[in-house]
Amino acid sequence: MKNKGTSFGEIMIVFLIISVALIVFLRITSDYLKSLVFVKDFFILNSLLQSKHQLLIAYRNKALEEPFMVETIAPAQWPIFPSNFCILFNTSTKKIDITSSSNCSFTFIDGTSLRNVTYTISAYSDPDYYIFDIKAYDRLRGINSEINRLYITKWHPSF
Amino acid sequence: MASFFLNNKSYTLLEISIVLLLFSFAILIVSQIYLNVINASIMINDYYQALENVRLGTEKIWRILKYGWSFEVLNNGRSLRFQKKNCVTTTISFNSAEKVLYYQEETLIPEPVFDPDLVKVNRIIFATDTPNVNENYAYFQYAPKIIIIFYDLEIKSKKGVTTSLVFEQAVAPLNSTYTSNLCAQ
Numbered sequence: 001m002k003n004k005g006t007s008f009g010e011i012m013i014v015f016l017i018i019s020v021a022l023i024v025f026l027r028i029t030s031d032y033l034k035s036l037v038f039v040k041d042f043f044i045l046n047s048l049l050q051s052k053h054q055l056l057i058a059y060r061n062k063a064l065e066e067p068f069m070v071e072t073i074a075p076a077q078w079p080i081f082p083s084n085f086c087i088l089f090n091t092s093t094k095k096i097d098i099t100s101s102s103n104c105s106f107t108f109i110d111g112t113s114l115r116n117v118t119y120t121i122s123a124y125s126d127p128d129y130y131i132f133d134i135k136a137y138d139r140l141r142g143i144n145s146e147i148n149r150l151y152i153t154k155w156h157p158s159f
Numbered sequence: 160m161a162s163f164f165l166n167n168k169s170y171t172l173l174e175i176s177i178v179l180l181l182f183s184f185a186i187l188i189v190s191q192i193y194l195n196v197i198n199a200s201i202m203i204n205d206y207y208q209a210l211e212n213v214r215l216g217t218e219k220i221w222r223i224l225k226y227g228w229s230f231e232v233l234n235n236g237r238s239l240r241f242q243k244k245n246c247v248t249t250t251i252s253f254n255s256a257e258k259v260l261y262y263q264e265e266t267l268i269p270e271p272v273f274d275p276d277l278v279k280v281n282r283i284i285f286a287t288d289t290p291n292v293n294e295n296y297a298y299f300q301y302a303p304k305i306i307i308i309f310y311d312l313e314i315k316s317k318k319g320v321t322t323s324l325v326f327e328q329a330v331a332p333l334n335s336t337y338t339s340n341l342c343a344q
Contacts, residue, residue: 021189022192025192025193025195025196026192028196029195029196029199032196032199032200032203033199033203035203036203036206036207036322039207039210040206040210040322040324043210043213043214043324043326044324044325044326047217047326047327047328048326048327050328050329051307051327051328051329052329053329054305054329054330054331055305055329055331057331058288058304058305058329058331058335059304061299061304061331061335061336062288062291062304065299065300065304065335065336066290066291066299066300089286089288089305089307089329091286094286094287094288094289095288095289095291096288096304096305108309108325108327109284109286109307109309109327110282110284110309110311112325114325
């Protein structure tokens with residue numbers, strides 16, 4: 001009877017092949033799940049940026065329209081923006097508030113915060129329009145949104 | 160080589176059984192992993208579909224509100240009534256019992272904004288700003304300048320696994336700049 005068994009090298013090769021196969025399968029699964037998390041996070045970041053765009057337009061409209069009197073044709077009061085600021089909808093006063101800051105956290109209207117997500121708005125002024133650069137950052141995933149540039153005219157579109 | 164074929168020594172039943180057992184285990188583990196990959200892929204596909212449905216629903220709301228008139232928040236922020244571009248009175252309301260967000264034009268049958276099979280609506284809050292002035296002369300002076308919608312959703316896979324999706328949408332209506340409300344008459 002031959003007593004020759006399996007050598008250590010052979011066993012190691014078998015284990016190596018099994019491990020590689022397992023890693024490949026697990027990697028595919030984790031990549032699938034990771035892609036969902038990223039897509040979801042991008043969706044949330046984009047909705048945040050979109051809501052800030054609209055708040056900026058609304059702030060401009062409010063500043064120009066409410067004091068405007070048709071009879072007297074009062075001159076437009078252009079809103080003044082700090083170079084870096086946060087913009088949010090204040091649920092108790094039901095007004096849009098602006099505070100000077102270079103790092104803003106995001107709070108929903110139900111009072112909860114979007115943890116790990118911050119955003120910055122930088123404003124530049126031109127004789128005719130404002131330029132806003134809005135950028136969001138997810139600390140947990142390390143995702144940076146693209147810089148969204150928004151141009152808003154200082155003059156009113158309908159007056 | 161000849162000695163290999165002439166060797167009459169065969170494997171015992173125990174040896175064959177052990178080999179078969181080990182082989183079955185290996186097949187079982189590999190097939191389980193393979194099934195998990197397939198299930199994950201199906202689940203992710205379902206989630207993408209649900210996310211796409213959310214995107215379409217919110218875009219539809221955004222477009223309609225952008226051109227709307229006379230916005231009113233009702234039922235403690237659960238409903239929003241307004242007039243569409245064509246002055247049809249429209250309501251977007253959250254049904255907490257059914258966990259569905261409905262869109263309804265005047266007396267027509269309400270239709271869900273999101274596919275209930277893909278998206279479960281846990282909570283919706285509507286909010287609008289209030290004007291700074293008491294003037295009621297020109298529409299642009301008293302019209303809401305911003306409408307905020309808070310969404311607390313769950314996107315579902317066909318296997319019943321859900322993941323939460325909480326976000327906010329804001330719309331600055333274009334018609335807030337008009338001198339008179341064309342739907343007021």
